Amino acid sequence: MNIPFNKPYMTGKELWNIAQAHTNGHLAGDGAFTRRCSRWLEARTGTRTALLTHSCTAALEMAAILANIGPGDEIIMPSYTFVSTANAFVLRGAVPVFVDIRPDTLNIDETLIEAAITPRTRAIVPVHYAGVGCEMDTIVAIAEKHGLLVIEDAAQAVMASYRGRPLGAIGQFGALSFHETKNIISGEGGALLVNAPECAERAEIIREKGTNRSMFFRGQVDKYTWVDLGSSYLPGEIIAAFLAAQMDEADDITNRRLAIWGTYHQALADAERAEKLRRPIVPAHCHHNAHMYYILLNDLSQRSAFIATLRDAGIHTVFHYIPLHSSPAGKKFGRSVGDLPVTADIADRLVRLPLWVGLEDHQHEIIQRIVSAL
Numbered sequence: 001m002n003i004p005f006n007k008p009y010m011t012g013k014e015l016w017n018i019a020q021a022h023t024n025g026h027l028a029g030d031g032a033f034t035r036r037c038s039r040w041l042e043a044r045t046g047t048r049t050a051l052l053t054h055s056c057t058a059a060l061e062m063a064a065i066l067a068n069i070g071p072g073d074e075i076i077m078p079s080y081t082f083v084s085t086a087n088a089f090v091l092r093g094a095v096p097v098f099v100d101i102r103p104d105t106l107n108i109d110e111t112l113i114e115a116a117i118t119p120r121t122r123a124i125v126p127v128h129y130a131g132v133g134c135e136m137d138t139i140v141a142i143a144e145k146h147g148l149l150v151i152e153d154a155a156q157a158v159m160a161s162y163r164g165r166p167l168g169a170i171g172q173f174g175a176l177s178f179h180e181t182k183n184i185i186s187g188e189g190g191a192l193l194v195n196a197p198e199c200a201e202r203a204e205i206i207r208e209k210g211t212n213r214s215m216f217f218r219g220q221v222d223k224y225t226w227v228d229l230g231s232s233y234l235p236g237e238i239i240a241a242f243l244a245a246q247m248d249e250a251d252d253i254t255n256r257r258l259a260i261w262g263t264y265h266q267a268l269a270d271a272e273r274a275e276k277l278r279r280p281i282v283p284a285h286c287h288h289n290a291h292m293y294y295i296l297l298n299d300l301s302q303r304s305a306f307i308a309t310l311r312d313a314g315i316h317t318v319f320h321y322i323p324l325h326s327s328p329a330g331k332k333f334g335r336s337v338g339d340l341p342v343t344a345d346i347a348d349r350l351v352r353l354p355l356w357v358g359l360e361d362h363q364h365e366i367i368q369r370i371v372s373a374l
């Protein structure tokens, strides 16, 4: 067997779309395919303005600029996340303030947020781990009470929802990823959902190198010029053409992933009863998108042995994250609130199983290997 951890799924229509972009002769950003992807995101999430970016990292950086984050500002976030969640704010001189996660969903523990707030706090950044929603009702209520922004790192959460509301469209800003390891892909890619309507115009400007070029093309101004901070955050049309093909099949992709997720979940129920592992927990009010199937083993040595045994059988499993508060840059730029015991514990015990469209054909054998490796 040779089962990779991830295998990018292609719908088969990507090249046709790319050929059309080629024929159209518009290769820079913001052509017909970019518009199609933006409209799809707006329709699916209900956000007013969805802007394609070249990554989720870029979308988070845009959110930090839009939020006027500056030196010494504090941003509350989990430590159990990808580096971009923190980097986007550190680039503006801000301090990531790390709080612990919930033992069930592995999302930020909303009951610990208020104790982390200081006069310098400007925003809360919930990360919807594995496409399972954070406790957004509580988080939004805390933010409103203290005058803070909510910037959702919804990198893993396309097509997922919390109490019926699409993730990424709940806070003032939401950042999605279309990296090839995510559910809907374009190699590298992302989007910023600008849910605060008053920020939409400035978001366009920041994305277009700080110019009012988008307004110029709509005929709203008669020349374009440098008006604000900005950078180049937009993808070219070839990327958008690829992404549009994926969006056309997003329901099918999500359903197939959910089926694979469900097969793992059912097959590992006995192992959980035998206390060999713990399976993911998805609250009833969260609709997830099967971004990830992970298991929690009992300790680090069991995990190392499990990964090695499966590797010998040709099945590639991975772990993550090195908690940001214990990383060299996290120690330099951030601070943590308390010891983050759940984060430290989970980081040693979590393993992600292969989950990609097409895995169905091998899943029976993969599960047999997993069960015998436990």
Ligand SMILES: *Cc1c(COP(=O)(O)O)cnc(C)c1O
Residues within 6 Å of the ligand: 054, 055, 056, 057, 058, 081, 082, 084, 085, 127, 153, 155, 156, 176, 177, 178, 179, 188, 189, 190
């Ligand atoms: C993948 C990921 C990112 C980064 O996404 P890119 O599109 O690669 O920049 C950020 N945050 C989280 C939680 C992620 O999983």
